[in-house]
Every structure is written in structure tokens, then in C-alpha cells.
Amino acid sequence: MxxxxxxxxxxxxxxxxxxxxxVSMDIYKGEILALLGENGSGKTTLLNMIAGIYYPxxxxxxxxxKQVEIRSPKDAYDLRIGMIHQHFKLVDVFTATxxxxxxxxxxxxxxxxxxxxxxxxxxxxxxxEMDFDRKVYAMSVSQKQTLEIIKALYRGADILILDEPTAVxxxxxxxxxxxxxxNMKADGKSVVIITHxxxxxxxxxxxxxxxxxxxxxxxxxxxxxxxxxxxEMMVGKKVELNIERPVPENPVKxxxxxxxxxxxxxxxxxxxxxxxxxxGGEILGIAGVSGNGQKELLEAIAGLQPVVExxxxxxxxxxxxxxxxxxxxxxxxxxxxxxxxxxxxxxxDRLGMGLVGSMGMxxxxxxxxxxRGRGFLTDRKKPQDLAESIMKELGVVTPxxxxxxxxxxGGNVQKVLVGREISESPIVLMTAYAVxxxxxxxxxxxxxxxxxxxxxxxxxxxxxxxxxxxxxxxxRILVLCGGRVNGILDGRSTTKEEVGLLMTKLQPDKVxxxxxxxxxxxxxxxxxxxxxxxKETKKETREQExxxxxx
Amino acid sequence: MSNLIAWIIRAIPFGTIIxxxxxxxxxxxKSGNLxxxxxGIMYLGGFAGFASAFYYExxxxxxxxxxxILLSLVCCVAASMLGGLIYSFLTISLRANQxxxxxxxxxxxxGIANFFGVFILNGKSYTAAPLANxxxxxxxxxxxxxxxxxxxxxxxxFLVYAxxxxxxxxxxxxxxxxxxxxxxxxxxxxxxxxxxxxSVTKYKYLATCIGAGxxxxxxxxxxxxxxxxxxxxxxxxxxxxxxxxxxxxxxxxRPLNAIWGAYLFGVLYWLYQFLPSLMGFTVASYVTDLIxxxxxxxxxxxxxxxxxxxxKENQPPAHLGLAxxxxxx
Numbered sequence: 107m108x109x110x111x112x113x114x115x116x117x118x119x120x121x122x123x124x125x126x127x128x129v130s131m132d133i134y135k136g137e138i139l140a141l142l143g144e145n146g147s148g149k150t151t152l153l154n155m156i157a158g159i160y161y162p163x164x165x166x167x168x169x170x171x172k173q174v175e176i177r178s179p180k181d182a183y184d185l186r187i188g189m190i191h192q193h194f195k196l197v198d199v200f201t202a203t204x205x206x207x208x209x210x211x212x213x214x215x216x217x218x219x220x221x222x223x224x225x226x227x228x229x230x231x232x233x234x235e236m237d238f239d240r241k242v243y244a245m246s247v248s249q250k251q252t253l254e255i256i257k258a259l260y261r262g263a264d265i266l267i268l269d270e271p272t273a274v275x276x277x278x279x280x281x282x283x284x285x286x287x288x289n290m291k292a293d294g295k296s297v298v299i300i301t302h303x304x305x306x307x308x309x310x311x312x313x314x315x316x317x318x319x320x321x322x323x324x325x326x327x328x329x330x331x332x333x334x335x336x337x338e339m340m341v342g343k344k345v346e347l348n349i350e351r352p353v354p355e356n357p358v359k360x361x362x363x364x365x366x367x368x369x370x371x372x373x374x375x376x377x378x379x380x381x382x383x384x385x386g387g388e389i390l391g392i393a394g395v396s397g398n399g400q401k402e403l404l405e406a407i408a409g410l411q412p413v414v415e416x417x418x419x420x421x422x423x424x425x426x427x428x429x430x431x432x433x434x435x436x437x438x439x440x441x442x443x444x445x446x447x448x449x450x451x452x453x454x455d456r457l458g459m460g461l462v463g464s465m466g467m468x469x470x471x472x473x474x475x476x477x478r479g480r481g482f483l484t485d486r487k488k489p490q491d492l493a494e495s496i497m498k499e500l501g502v503v504t505p506x507x508x509x510x511x512x513x514x515x516g517g518n519v520q521k522v523l524v525g526r527e528i529s530e531s532p533i534v535l536m537t538a539y540a541v542x543x544x545x546x547x548x549x550x551x552x553x554x555x556x557x558x559x560x561x562x563x564x565x566x567x568x569x570x571x572x573x574x575x576x577x578x579x580x581x582r583i584l585v586l587c588g589g590r591v592n593g594i595l596d597g598r599s600t601t602k603e604e605v606g607l608l609m610t611k612l613q614p615d616k617v618x619x620x621x622x623x624x625x626x627x628x629x630x631x632x633x634x635x636x637x638x639x640x641k642e643t644k645k646e647t648r649e650q651e652x653x654x655x656x657x
Numbered sequence: 658m659s660n661l662i663a664w665i666i667r668a669i670p671f672g673t674i675i676x677x678x679x680x681x682x683x684x685x686x687k688s689g690n691l692x693x694x695x696x697g698i699m700y701l702g703g704f705a706g707f708a709s710a711f712y713y714e715x716x717x718x719x720x721x722x723x724x725x726i727l728l729s730l731v732c733c734v735a736a737s738m739l740g741g742l743i744y745s746f747l748t749i750s751l752r753a754n755q756x757x758x759x760x761x762x763x764x765x766x767x768g769i770a771n772f773f774g775v776f777i778l779n780g781k782s783y784t785a786a787p788l789a790n791x792x793x794x795x796x797x798x799x800x801x802x803x804x805x806x807x808x809x810x811x812x813x814x815f816l817v818y819a820x821x822x823x824x825x826x827x828x829x830x831x832x833x834x835x836x837x838x839x840x841x842x843x844x845x846x847x848x849x850x851x852x853x854x855x856s857v858t859k860y861k862y863l864a865t866c867i868g869a870g871x872x873x874x875x876x877x878x879x880x881x882x883x884x885x886x887x888x889x890x891x892x893x894x895x896x897x898x899x900x901x902x903x904x905x906x907x908x909x910x911r912p913l914n915a916i917w918g919a920y921l922f923g924v925l926y927w928l929y930q931f932l933p934s935l936m937g938f939t940v941a942s943y944v945t946d947l948i949x950x951x952x953x954x955x956x957x958x959x960x961x962x963x964x965x966x967x968x969k970e971n972q973p974p975a976h977l978g979l980a981x982x983x984x985x986x
Binding site for chain 2: 178179180183195196197198199200204207208209210212216241243
């Protein structure tokens with residue numbers, strides 16, 4: 107088959123992070139290629155280099171056999187490459203026609219009627235439906251996507267790149283999109299779909315290329331592939347990290363989440379019918395492709411996210427069960443926090459949630475305690491002591507506690523954030539992406555911190571991206587997929603493939619419900635078994651188990 | 658009847674001043690730049706126009722009205738565009754805060770104008786440029802003599818009619834040309850415009866500088882026509898500048914609305930003087946000040962109504978007031 111695009115030894119780095127490393131990949135003419143990979147595996151970055159958003163640091167790109175330089179989206183269009191980004195590039199108050207006309211070659215006469223006629227012809231050819239007088243803000247997501255595709259085709263694109271096109275579509279809309287993609291293929295165009303949904307890959311593509319951690323793993327014909335093979339290629343072989351994982355001692359139920367559902371502002375269901383338990387003294391990992399409800403789940407527990415009626419989150423404040431559990435849903439975040447549920451969420455831009463970049467460590471400590479001062483003036487002494495002790499204990503490298511945290515390196519910022527939450531001696535500690543963007547040594551410091559909390563009997567919820575870490579750090583792993591609990595696995599016995607498969611493929615309802623139910627039962631039993639194996643000789647075991655039973 | 662005519666004759670020139678200010682600001686804001694320096698720019702334009710006309714009149718052997726108009730217009734637009742350029746450089750290239758920069762420009766323009774005005778005033782409380790005034794205020798011959806209609810419709814200097822033409826031109830430019838479409842895209846969603854191959858920086862610079870040039874004409878019209886060619890150290894232009902900014906909101910960023918909106922503001926502004934005599938009663942002096950607030954109250958009412966309606970077309974450009982940079986690219 108003839109190559110439309112060849113990438114040779116392409117490397118792209120952002121600062122110290124390597125997004126793509128020595129990737130060589132071909133896109134054939136007239137094929138539907140699926141680019142598969144986990145989060146952060148560099149799929150979007152790679153194709154952004156073809157679309158002119160980024161420019162590769164090393165390597166070359168060949169279009170139709172000729173070496174090219176693509177410096178801007180305009181260059182890409184001139185080479186007949188069009189990319190439809192996840193965030194649509196459309197002007198809200200413009201009509202569909204005006205959006206198509208935007209930035210067109212200025213040599214052509216500016217005539218919206220002509221442009222519209224030409225666009226309508228494209229619609230006929232590929233069976234799109236589009237109201238060209240409608241303004242973009244009045245369109246549904248699927249219509250916007252269609253408009254983006256028409257825009258690309260209008261500019262003569264022969265190679266279309268779609269970045270996670272189905273993420274925002276309903277199943278019916280997805281089916282319609284697939285039809286369109288097949289029509290385009292029949293017309294001789296190459297289509298590349300970036301995705302992490304296995305069943306879609308198998309349904310639509312001719313060939314699959316797989317990226318893992320920025321590197322090219324290989325390509326297979328879809329007809330010769332199945333889910334297991336793809337998952338294996340996507341997640342790779344297990345890497346031994348040797349993270350310490352103490353056996354949970356004395357697990358006490360701390361949180362009981364039942365039938366939790368969250369609907370986003372746009373009315374899309376983000377979490378549906380989530381049920382699980384969290385125990386003190388264990389680390390519960392939450393795995394899942396990002397954007398599958400992790401953030402909303404943590405926020406719902408922290409009281410920052412409105413919950414659909416009917417869901418409940420019960421919080422057991424007293425370890426011996428002497429007090430009745432507290433219903434978290436409906437409480438204000440401050441009450442939840444002071445009861446002992448703490449969250450440290452590390453967003454992609456790190457500082458966005460939790461820390462104020464222009465403030466020093468002291469100031470950031472005060473964010474949680476400013477209302478505790480007695481007088482009219484704030485109490486700076488205690489936060490400063492706290493900041494200094496965190497700096498010493500966690501080894502935060504900073505010129506001083508009053509240096510703005512935005513000037514610290516990523517790892518140190520994370521230490522400040524996690525350190526502050528730990529200092530409040532939480533009973534439930536939620537961390538998300540705590541090691542995002544950190545080097546290995548710093549990551550181990552963070553794992554160590556979490557393990558220390560675990561040994562203290564804190565219930566730790568760890569939302570992570572790296573499966574290897576989740577498998578070695580967590581006692582149990584809850585897998586989220588499409589906003590549902592797709593299985594709760596035992597961290598010691600599960601495999602990477604199993605987690606990977608659950609992350610990408612939603613199990614039938616019955617299987618899931620069974621898993622959810624079993625996990626509830628088993629969690630206790632399994633941890634007890636593990637204890638029995640390792641601590642049989644010790645006498646305390648019996649007593650501890652006794653303690654564990656009190657619920 | 659004569660009162661009503663007098664009212665209209667007062668209101669339309671008044672409206673013209675703020676119409677220029679508002680049209681320039683509409684063009685600027687369409688590029689996403691919120692230039693609160695309009696009053697300062699109107700000062701710059703007004704002073705540059707007056708000063709050039711003044712020196713020409715007093716130094717030329719046989720001053721000519723047409724040359725006087727040309728010279729003062731060029732100086733006025735150049736000085737105003739310079740103000741716009743300062744604003745553009747600070748907010749577009751250096752990405753300074755637009756509100757702060759705009760307010761600083763207002764203070765700056767006012768200060769510069771009044772400072773150099775001292776040299777022209779030379780100790781007097783005011784000076785005049787009578788030739789320029791007569792050139793700018795020249796009414797349309799013959800037509801202006803046709804009774805009430807002639808007085809109210811044809812009885813103004815040429816800048817009044819130029820403003821209406823400009824509003825129509827701006828309307829066509831923004832809505833039916835490629836460049837206008839591109840400009841609106843820059844103000845609405847610069848990232849999209851950038852991806853479409855439109856130079857965001859170039860558009861922002863040009864729109865802001867040309868917009869400032871248009872706004873400045875309003876200041877000059879005030880000095881050389883409305884104020885009978887008299888320059889004095891006052892804060893009057895500043896008040897007019899803020900009214901122009903209010904008018905931009907009132908028009909919901911549409912140049913055609915600026916025509917009737919400006920005249921309406923003029924009518925409302927002079928309400929205090931003409932309404933009582935029309936109705937046949939007198940008002941206390943403190944009430945006049947209250948009545949002069951009416952244009953602002955109307956603007957607030959428009960803001961409330963358009964906010965309640967949430968109609969996207971009536972909202973300011975989505976990226977108004979925000980700096981744009983490509984981030985990592």
C-alpha cells in the first residue's frame with residue numbers, strides 16, 4: 107500500500123518530559139488507522155506534529171514521499187491534512203458558513219453564498235446533515251463535530267485526524283460518525299482516529315498502531331487482532347518497581363459509598379451508580395482512563411460536587427463504631443474536611459487546585475487554617491512552623507518558606523500539597539495524580555508518605571495513571587470505566603492485562619454488579635487471608651481480626 | 658416648537674462627539690481589546706487637532722479653510738493613533754492588564770493635553786481657533802436654510818454626516834467582508850483564529866490603532882465645532898469619553914445602533930435644559946445634575962436587559978479584555 111504520511115524517528119520533548127521518543131510510523135492511503143494508547147502515551151502530541159500545532163524536535167515527516175516542514179495548521183492544510191481536535195476550534199457566535207469561511211485563502215473572492223454552496227455539495231457527497239445558518243452555540247456537540255469535519259473537507263483535506271472523536275458522543279451519534287468515516291474511506295481518504303476504546307478500534311479501523319509511554323510499539327491489522335492482544339500491546343509487560351506494600355492492619359470501614367451518581371453541568375452523566383467501601387489502613391487504588399469520573403468521584407466525597415439524589419456516602423468517624431456514621435452527601439466541604447476527610451488533587455497544571463502559586467509555603471498552609479485564628483489578625487506563626495516542619499521532613503527544596511510555590515519544581519510543589527493534607531492528620535486521605543510528572547526518586551518519597559499514612563490506619567484513596575504503580579502500591583484497585591465501577595480487584599493477585607482490559611472495555615451489567623457485590627464481601631476476607639498467611643505465628647492476629655469485625 | 662428645534666440642534670452635535678468615540682471603541686473591542694483609554698485618546702485627538710489648526714491659523718500668511726481642516730484632521734488622527742499604539746504595545750506585546758492600561762491612558766492623555774495646552778493658553782483662560790471653527794461648522798449651503806427641516810437635518814458641519822457614513826461603512830466592514838469576519842473571530846476566539854492562519858497580533862494592533870484614530874476625531878469635533886473652536890483646561894472631554902464607552906455597551910457592539918443611540922444620548926443629556934421649558938415648569942439646580950445622569954441610567958438598564966436575555970449576539974466579544982498567547986507551541 108502507498109504511504110500518505112511517513113514519520114521517521116520523531117522525538118518531541120516538553121521541558122524535561124519526553125512526549126514522543128523516536129517514533130516511526132506510517133499512515134497508508136485510503137485506510138482507517140486507529141492510534142491506540144493509554145493516557146499520556148503521546149498519541150495526541152504525535153499527531154499534533156502532523157497537524158502543525160507542534161514541531162518535532164528531531165526526526166522527519168514525509169507526506170506522499172516528500173519531506174515536509176509543517177510549522178502551522180495552515181501548512182498542514184496546504185498539504186491536505188486536517189485535524190479535528192478534542193476542543194473544537196469554532197467561533198460560537200458565527201454561523202456554520204462563517205466558520206467555514208474563516209481564514210480561507212484570500213485569493214478567492216469572499217462570497218458566503220458560494221462557500222455555502224460548495225459546503226452543501228460536500229454534505230451531499232458524504233451524507234452529512236448541517237444547517238448552515240445555525241450559529242455554533244446553538245449546535246449540539248455532534249453537530250459541532252460534523253461542522254469541523256466539513257471545514258476540514260472544504261479545505262481539501264485528504265488525511266483526516268480525529269482526536270478521540272467519540273468521547274463526547276452518544277452511541278447513536280458514534281454510529282453515525284462511523285458511517286461518515288467509512289464514506290470518506292470509500293472516497294479514498296485516509297482517516298486516523300486517536301482512541302483508547304478497544305471495541306471502537308475493532309469496529310471501525312483497518313489497522314491499529316499502538317503507542318506506549320511515548321514510544322511506538324507496533325502495528326497490527328485489525329482483522330488479526332483481538333482485545334487481549336491489543337491490551338497487552340497497550341499496557342506492556344509488567345515492570346517491577348519494588349514499592350513497599352505493607353499488609354493492612356486492622357482494617358476498619360471508613361467510607362461506604364452507595365449508588366452514587368453525578369451529572370455534569372451539561373447534563374451528561376459522569377458517574378452512575380457507584381458503590382464501594384473504603385477501609386482504614388489500606389490503600390484503595392482507582393484506575394481508569396482519565397476523564398472517566400475520577401475527579402468527580404473525589405470531589406463528590408469532598409463535598410465539592412453536587413450528587414444526584416439517591417446516592418449516599420457514609421463516613422464512619424469512630425474507629426470502634428461507637429458513633430453512628432455521618433452522611434457526607436449534602437454537607438458543606440468545610441464540615442467534611444474538619445471531620446477528617448482530606449483531598450489532595452494534583453491537576454494537570456499542578457497548581458490549579460489546592461495551592462496558590464504566588465503565595466509562599468506559609469501562605470498556602472494558611473489557606474486551611476486562616477479561620478482558626480482568634481483575633482482580628484491572622485495567625486502566621488503556626489502555619490510558618492508547619493511549613494518549616496514539612497520542608498524539613500519531606501525535604502522540600504526551596505529558598506525559604508515564603509518563596510512563591512509557583513517557583514518550586516513540580517515534585518516540591520506536590521510535596522507541599524500532600525504534606526499539608528497529611529499534617530491535618532486525616533482519617534480518609536484522597537490523592538489524585540500525586541506523582542504526575544515527577545522523577546522516580548521523588549515518586550518513591552510520595553509512595554513512602556502514603557504508606558506511612560496507611561500504617562497509621564488512614565484510609566488512603568489513590569487515583570493514579572501508571573498501572574505498574576497501582577499494582578504494587580494498592581491493596582485493592584477499583585477500575586472506573588465510563589463513570590461506572592467496572593470491577594474491584596485485589597491488588598496482590600490481579601494482572602496488568604486484567605486492569606487494562608477493565609479500563610477500556612465496559613463489562614456487561616450483570617458481570618459488573620456481581621463484581622461490585624463480591625468486592626464488598628471479599629475485601630474484608632482477602633485482607634484477612636493475607637494477614638493470616640504472613641502473621642500466623644503472631645498472637646495479636648486474632649485480636650486484630652476481632653477488631654476488624656466490629657462494624 | 659422653537660424649543661424643540663433648539664433641543665435637536667444641540668443633541669445631534671453632542672451625539673456626534675460620542676458617536677465617534679463609540680465607533681472607534683467598537684472597532685477596538687471587536688478585536689478583543691477593552692480600551693478604557695477612550696477619554697484620554699479623545700483628549701489627545703482634540704488637543705492635536707486644535708493645536709495644529711491654531712498654529713496654522715496664526716502663522717500662515719493666508720490661512721485657507723480646507724488646508725486647515727486637512728491639517729488638523731491628520732494631526733488629530735495621528736496623535737490618537739499614537740495613543741492607541743501605546744495601548745497596543747502594552748497590552749498585546751507585553752500582555753499588560755487591559756483595564757489598568759486603559760485607565761492609565763485616560764489619565765495620560767488628559768494630562769498631556771492640558772500640559773501642552775498651557776503653552777497655547779499662555780496665561781489666558783481660553784484661546785480660540787476661529788478659522789478652523791468656521792471651516793468645521795460650515796453648514797450645507799442652501800439646504801440648511803429650508804425652514805425647520807433644513808435647520809435640524811442639514812444645519813451641521815460635515816463631520817456629523819461623516820460619522821453616519823462611517824457607521825454604515827463599519828457595519829458593512831464588520832459583517833460582510835473577509836477582514837471583518839477575521840477581526841470578529843479574533844475578538845471572539847483568538848485561538849481558533851490563530852489556527853485558521855489569521856495573525857491575531859496584527860489584527861489586534863490595527864483594530865486598536867485605527868479605532869483610537871476614530872475615537873480621537875470625536876475629541877477634535879468637540880473642540881473645533883461643538884465648542885466653537887475654543888480650547889480651555891477642562892474635564893469636559895473626559896466625561897464625554899466615558900459616555901462614549903457607555904454608548905458602546907448601549908449599542909451592543911453594533912455600529913448602526915451607534916447612530917440613533919448617540920442622538921438619543923444627546924437628547925437625554927440636554928433633557929435638563931429643554932424639557933422643563935417645553936413643559937412649562939422650572940426645576941431646581943440640583944435636579945439638573947440628576948437629569949444629566951439619565952444616559953448612564955439608560956446604559957445600566959440596557960446592561961440589565963441584555964444580561965437577562967442572555968442572547969449571545971448581544972454579548973460583548975467573548976475574549977474581550979483577555980490577552981492572547983499561544984502557550985507552548
